[in-house]
Amino acid sequence: MSNVYARSADSPPRAVRARGSLIWDETGRRYLDGSGGAIVVGVGHGATxxxxxxxxxxxxxxxxxxxxxxxxxxxxxxxxxxxxxxxxxxxxxxxxxxxxxxxxxxxxxxxxxxxxxxxxxxxxxxxxxxxxxxxxxxxxxxxxxxxxxxxxxxxxxxxxxxxxxxxxxxxxxxxxxxxxxxxxxxxxxxxxxxxxxxxxxxxxxxxxxxxxxxxxxxxxxxxxxxxxxxxxxxxxxxxxxxxxxxxxxxxxxxxxxxxxxxxxxxxxxxxxxxxxxxxxxxxxxxxxxxxxxxxxxxxxxxxxxxxxxxxxxxxxxxxxLGGVAAKGDRLATALSAGLADHPHVGDVRGIGLLQAIELVADRSSASPFPRRRRVLEQVTRVAADDGMVVYGSTGCANGADGDLVLLGPPLVTTQDQLDTMAAKTIRAITEVLPR
Ligand SMILES: Cc1ncc(COP(=O)(O)O)c(C=O)c1O
CATH class of the missing domain: 3.40.640.10 (Type I PLP-dependent aspartate aminotransferase-like (Major domain))
Incomplete structure (x- = not known):
């Protein structure tokens, strides 16, 4: 038993080190921090x-x-x-x-x-x-x-x-x-x-x-x-x-x-x-x-x-700051290129290094997945298994249903890391929601 009043039912990995846009857990697994936690980390981890x-x-x-x-x-x-x-x-x-x-x-x-x-x-x-x-x-x-x-x-x-x-x-x-x-x-x-x-x-x-x-x-x-x-x-x-x-x-x-x-x-x-x-x-x-x-x-x-x-x-x-807009464009372009024609991606949107992908059951009607399918949770887990942290939000469509994958990596994330983040996000979405 842990004495921590945990924030979620899953037991999260124990983080032991973080630098730039990377976090390591106690097993040595490395994660790309695609969301800076809850869109928090701007100047990167480990800034002395x-x-x-x-x-x-x-x-x-x-x-x-x-x-x-x-x-x-x-x-x-x-x-x-x-x-x-x-x-x-x-x-x-x-x-x-x-x-x-x-x-x-x-x-x-x-x-x-x-x-x-x-x-x-x-x-x-x-x-x-x-x-x-x-x-x-x-x-x-x-x-x-x-x-x-x-x-x-x-x-x-x-x-x-x-x-x-x-x-x-x-x-x-x-x-x-x-x-x-x-x-x-x-x-x-x-x-x-x-x-x-x-x-x-x-x-x-x-x-x-x-x-x-x-x-x-x-x-x-x-x-x-x-x-x-x-x-x-x-x-x-x-x-x-x-x-x-x-x-x-x-x-x-x-x-x-x-x-x-x-x-x-x-x-x-x-x-x-x-x-x-x-x-x-x-x-x-x-x-x-x-x-x-x-x-x-x-x-x-x-x-x-x-x-x-x-x-x-x-x-x-x-x-x-001067480099953020271009990095955001790069991330947005990569996400759009990989997801624009995905039948369960309703919208890819954002500005700078705040980007979101709205997942839908049906693209023509923009109808959301019912909450009980826990689509966002599946995407988040698959991404984590692939060494990528994404943030998310549910309820955008009608208060209860609606799945949003949010990306907000540290502003110091390199261009290569941004490309990898986009690729991993696309992979996680496509694995949970095959085309
Ligand atoms: C726009 C906005 N206001 C307020 C808050 C609350 O901030 P905190 O979680 O630090 O209390 C948040 C957190 O996500 C937020 O996004």
């Missing part, structure tokens, strides 16, 4: 620049409470990060992960309005979304299978449809008119809540864990942002998965010229070396209330070692 920075920070100041001290690590990281964020006078609140960042962002949005004399209780989110597993973050997440056991605790959110181009909720308007339709629905939803009732609209600029690397049409974000601005609704861009170079730019927002009021970050921020999440807000949001009036805080927020890790990752990313 990061481990050295964390060690040096722990040796000087290991921990101080954020309300009692600041540190050079936190101050200099925030100053450097602010230069790449798509917002004016960014203020950064470091936390310990994506869900904590989302909790913080939601409370910040409400506090902002309260400080301005408006009690806005409602948050609007999107049906095809994932924002985390803590209660507040789950309340704004649209993934039914994760919400279901906790439904009595999840309230106060209104949902609009996600921009899911493969299964566009407005097929009659698709592709040229669907962004306008999304914006109209968002405006209607806000207006139906009543004047000054909606605090924020939270969404992933590019769909991640739930809709799988869904890139909206170019006019989607300008239209959605305008609706929010006109109604005083804060726009929270959740870039936990898409931030820090994953999509070929610093942030997903950068592809659309989107300038959110609040951003949530995590995963690639510290590339897995430290459990780091971040909330960034504009100077305007920050200045609406005195700092000590924001009723919030965690024991481990503003952690100096997290800041040292994040800063070391940021420095490394400056040298890596």
């Amino acid at each position: 620049e990061v481990t050295d920075a964390i060690a040096a920070q722990l040796a000087s100041v290991g921990y101080v409470h954020g309300s009692q001290f600041t540190t050079e690590a936190v101050d200099s990281y925030a100053a450097d990060l602010a230069t790449v964020l798509p917002m004016k006078d960014a203020r950064i609140y470091p936390v310990s992960g994506g869900s904590e960042a989302v909790e913080t962002a939601l409370k910040l949005a409400r506090s902002y309005h309260l400080a301005r004399g408006e009690d806005r209780p409602v948050v609007i989110a999107r049906t095809g979304s994932y924002h985390g597993n803590s209660r507040g973050a789950l309340a704004v997440s649209g993934r039914p299978s994760l919400r279901e056991p906790y439904t009595p605790w999840l309230s106060g959110t209104r949902f609009v449809a996600a921009a899911y181009e493969y299964r566009c909720p407005f097929p009659q308007a698709h592709p040229d008119g669907c962004a306008a339709e999304h914006a109209r629905r968002l405006a209607d939803t806000i207006d139906r809540c009543g004047a000054n009732r909606v605090a924020a609209f939270i969404a992933e600029p590019i769909g991640g864990a739930t809709t799988g690397a869904c890139v909206p049409t170019p006019d989607y974000w300008p239209r959605m942002a305008r609706v929010c601005r006109e109604r005083g609704v804060l726009l929270i861009a959740d870039e936990v998965m898409t931030g820090f170079g994953r999509t070929g730019r610093w942030f997903g927002c950068d592809h659309f010229g989107l300038r959110p009021d609040i951003m949530t970050l995590g995963k690639g921020a510290a590339s897995g070396y430290w459990p780091l999440g971040l909330v960034a807000c504009t100077g305007t949001v920050h200045d609406a209330q005195p700092a000590n009036r924001f009723v919030h805080g965690f024991t481990y927020s503003h952690h100096p070692a997290g800041a040292a890790a994040g800063h070391a990752v940021l420095r490394l990313l400056r040298g890596i």
